[in-house]
Amino acid sequence: MTMSHDQDVLNVQDEFIFPAVRPLYENPLVLTEGQGVRVKDIDGREYLDMFAGILTTSVGHCNSKVVARMSDQLKTLGHTSTLYVTKPQVEAARLLASIAPGKLSQTFFTNSGTEAIESAIQMAFVHTGRSEVIGLRQSYHGRSFMTSNLTAVGSWRPLATSFPGIKHVQTPYPYRCPYKQPCDASCTEKFANDIEDVIRTTTNGKPAAFIAESVMGVGGYIVPPEGYFERAAEIIRSYGGLFISDEVQSGFGRSGDHWFGIEHSNVEPDIMVMAKGIANGAPVGAMTTRPEIADSWQSKTISTFGGNPISMAAASATMEVMIEENVPARASEQGGQLLEGLLKFKDEFDWIGDVRGKGLMLGLELVENKDEKKPFASKAQALLESCREEGLLVGIGGLHGHVIRLGPSLLVTATEIEEGLERFGRACHKLGAR
Template identity: 40%
Template sequence: MTELAAAPRALLDRHRAVMPEWMGLYYDEPLELVSGSGRTVVSSDGVEYLDFFGGLLATMVGHGIPEIVEAIREQAGRILHSSTLYLLSGQIRLAERIAEASRMRDPRVFFVNSGSEAVEAALLFTTAKARSNQVLALRGGYHGRTFGTVATTGIRSWSATGFSPVQVSYLHSGYRYRSPFRDLGEAAFVDACVEETRAIIETSTSGPVACLLAEPIQGAGGFAEPPPGFFARTKQVLDEYGIPLVSDEVQSGWGRTGKAFFGMHAHGVLPEAITFAKGLANGLAIGGVVAEAELVHSLPAQSISTAGGNPIATAAANATLDHIRDHDLMRNADEIGCRLQAGLARLAADRRSIGEVRGSGLMIGIELVEPGGTTASAARALAAVERARSLGLLIGRGGLYGNVLRITPPMTVTAEEADRALELLAAAIVDGPVGTDR
């Protein structure tokens, strides 16, 4: 019997015998995905699913895209690796494209292998430049699972340790649904958040502050996005104090929000640094930072990245960006995202357990609550994820309390697939007691 044909239960037993117990798996009966085409994936037991989670947002443009597969195959037939100690034409081409998209004055690009490593690099650049380990971050933000990034993560369930190489002060994220400022009008709400930012800078920090690390739309935080004006006003305060903004675009980059190639640009804000990863290579390991030259060049020592920006990953990344451009996928993300949100808004009017539908483009969150109130219900979210899987739909889960469904299909998703997903979500989200179908 081959590995792919092995019974899922036996594979699960092997997983538990060698993997850390904190490395979670979805579903009461975890599944292995063995093939995919477009937005459809197939498990090892032969069941087909509509993929509306996209490999945790890394499968940016879908499975089995011929142009990307061919780019990887062609590069693999030439050379797999040489390191950054040699010139890499694919890496340079990719860096040129990202530098141009950044809109920065004099950008430099440094490639690594993951989002966590990208944020670590940004923290290295900014703390070296400021000669300070003081950092601002947003409550509800998620920035990785490494020692430094865990410290900047404002979600308790993802904060593995209280030890930290940086000193972090947390700001209001602009997440309105559970904010103490939620009853204020939109302008007054932004005013209150901005004043809190100023107060924290002046009372909780001492001397230079290295940066503010912020996601334009929070990923693991449940796709919370602040109101218009929040980031523009916050940037004005940062500029007053000479604090650079690092926009964490690991999940929101490459046009997924449907509003801009990088999510922070949609808010009319130009950050001093942008971190990226996940969907850039449509699932292959890649990450990096694009930042103003004065930040990147602040390091007093040499550095390299052995596998960062390697020929295989950059071949896939260049092909992915070509595919996004050639098929106008940012427009598609906007149009299908609006279609999904409109359908979910209609569903929310009929489901008392849906507290809020929010998001941008193909980053949509459905916050589930106990019917008739605002009490977060992680149990309902878990049940909905399980029900969706049983119906043939894969979705994610996140939020500060684990109660937000994450809807993130690849950017090539069609209107027909969106409508089918809405039908399945209507069947998966119920108001009755958890464990029932009503």
């Protein structure tokens, strides 16, 4: 069977792919090509991609430097396993250390964010000799048994069985702050108190780690109030635990001005986890830490595909492009332009309750009305579809699926942002002001 039409492909998907793997849109989109911030579907229709395969094609679809480096590597040496040393792996690790904050210098490469988070928690348990971890409600950390339990968005947790030792604290969520509106730095202490309270009441007082996304991704691009991470780090360290920053979405310049989202706070994490944008779509995850922490992992460990030469060539080429193009500055500038445009829509439409995020990681929280802030999931779904009709790809998230998420390639230009805003505006107008 030749699959030349979307319906043919969709039929095969239905028959042979797990139904739990649910694509976006009522009528799923079949993509066949991509270049920069543009993708094409199977019928040749072009879209402006403002979601970048979930913030992953960080330097654009089929970036020529990344493609060339991967193709060269594929023709030279395609696989070794970590039983052998390769130049591509050590080069990628060295580049990563050159942009990682402070003393974070040693890396373990994996094939996905899930695996890297799993490794980071294991690392914290091994290093501290403890086995309890504190995470945030509304966080997303992966799809394995442990990481889906660490995840605290119910719809992404497949099992009723709990992984032992995982505790969740209050979401530092300014738009829905239970303490004060508008939420500000004075609420930080109250959110932080919850961390201490959870440690004292639900653990044996000896947690191995606190883990958080520096900007919460799947949860709806939530940015904690000022000073939150400084307090969280102080508290977890006062109980002898490590601070782990999940930079899977917010890393590599995405949040603007800095290479990693946590650098907006005055906190140097003990362990940092990355994936997605690190290799422009090649399957790479990474956990990076200080040598004395890495040293405490004394048992043997291996990854057959982690650190694979082709993936590592992609990671190095992607990081080199990011450094050449100074993507933290670009994300700040283009993100500022995008934020300004989106804020205008907030004034115009009753159902846009909040516009927020950092750099090129921006979201709109949709509500039934601005006073009661009831999540408006059906409107978010309608807006997603309406954007598609306008040839614009965006994402969706939030606990109720009511947050529209934008996260284009970090090389997106001012003109492309302008075009995206025009298309987004037309998509919003189709849904009416109320």
